[in-house]
Amino acid sequence: MRIACIHVPQFALQCATRLDPSLRGAAVAVVGGTEPGRTSMAGVLHAPVVLACSRAAWSLGVRLGMTATAARNLSPEISVVHADALAEREAVRAIADALLSASPVVDTGGRVGAGAAHLAMYCEVPQKTRGSAFGDRLVELLSELGLSARIGIADDRFTAWVAAAYGAHGTPHTDDHAATVVAVPRGGSAAFLAPRPLSLLAITPEVQHMLESLGVRTLGEFASLPAPSVARPLEADYQALARGESGASLRSYMPEAPIREDIVVSAGSVLEAPGSLGGAAAIALVARRIALRLAG
Structure with a gap:
């Protein structure tokens, strides 16, 4: 069995732009209650901090961990939006529902990367399906949902994730919205992973x-x-990852009801932001997204 990893970079930011298409390409900072990688503690200040930001916001000086107030003060061009846990959960469901139209088994995976900034999901590649063509289909499905993703395909989960997150050359992508498909040849996981840095292991x-x-x-x-040298069980598990032997087991996702799709609708002002949607266009987009999910 072959595994496909669906890597959605800057997941909180993409959920915000999925909900409000007018934010795409804008200077956006997504803020929440705690700094990435840390948990909130009682008795300390709960000023919202930046969890994710767009490239435009980064160019204006926004940085992860910065307070929302500091981000706002950098430039009037910066839009500060709050992370929406409900919208993020529904986005995961939307992706899983849509993937079921292309794959018999879908695993919702989890958040990965520094500060859990990204989302990694997995699915089974159908037999007698060419990897690159299947990957292109997955990219298309997520695009219909308003999300950008990178696809890695390999014999095991870890190698598929490395291929999706770091590409064929093993370096992080510089464009969070660049959709790429990297298919590791059958039996080639160990060779593909060999030159990659040790820091990929946790x-x-x-x-x-x-x-x-x-x-x-x-x-x-x-x-x-x-x-x-790797006698302890945990170290032995890491060595198996490095050999490309992380396994291909998937936790099967089961669709839930009801389906929910939200979108910000433009009021129709002449000053509305580029990319914003009026009533009819918004309804049509939501209908397409629901149809895509039901197809799974």
């Missing part, structure tokens, strides 16, 4: 530094370590 900085001081800097070098 090991502690201390352990990574120790390994690098011993000359172990890539997944291939880590995978080739003798068994006594």
Whole structure:
């Protein structure tokens, strides 16, 4: 069985622009109650901080962890919107529903990356289906839902995620909205992962530094370590990841009811933002999204 990873970068930001298409291309900062990677604590200030931002907002000086007030003060061009947990959950459901029209098994996966900024979902590649063509179909499905995604296809989950998130050359994508499909050849996971940096594994900085001081800097070098070096179960699991043997098991998603689709409708002012939708266009877009989900 082949696995496809659907990597949705800057998920909170994409959920905001999915809800309000007029925000696309604008300077947008998505704020929430806690800084990425940290949990809120009672008795401390709960000033909203930036969880995600668009490239336009970044160019104006917005940075992750910055308070909402500081972001607003940088420029009047910056739109500050609050992260919507309900909208994000519904977006995950929407993706899963749509994927079921292309794949028999869908796994909703989870958030990945620094501060859990991105979303990684998985699905089974149907038999006798060419990987690149299937990946293009998935990109098209998510585009219909108002989302941009990158697709990685491989024999196992970890390799598929690396292919989706870091591409064929192993470097992070610079354009969060660039849709790419990378299909790793059958049986080629170990070779594909070998030159990738050790930092792709969720090991502690201390352990990574120790390994690098011993000359172990890539997944291939880590995978080739003798068994006594990775005797503990957790380390052995990491070595299996580095060899491209993370497995292809999927937690099957079951559709739920009811389906919900929201969108911001323009009031029709001559000053409305580019990309905003009037009543008829908004209704048509929501209808297409619902039809796409029902098809799954």
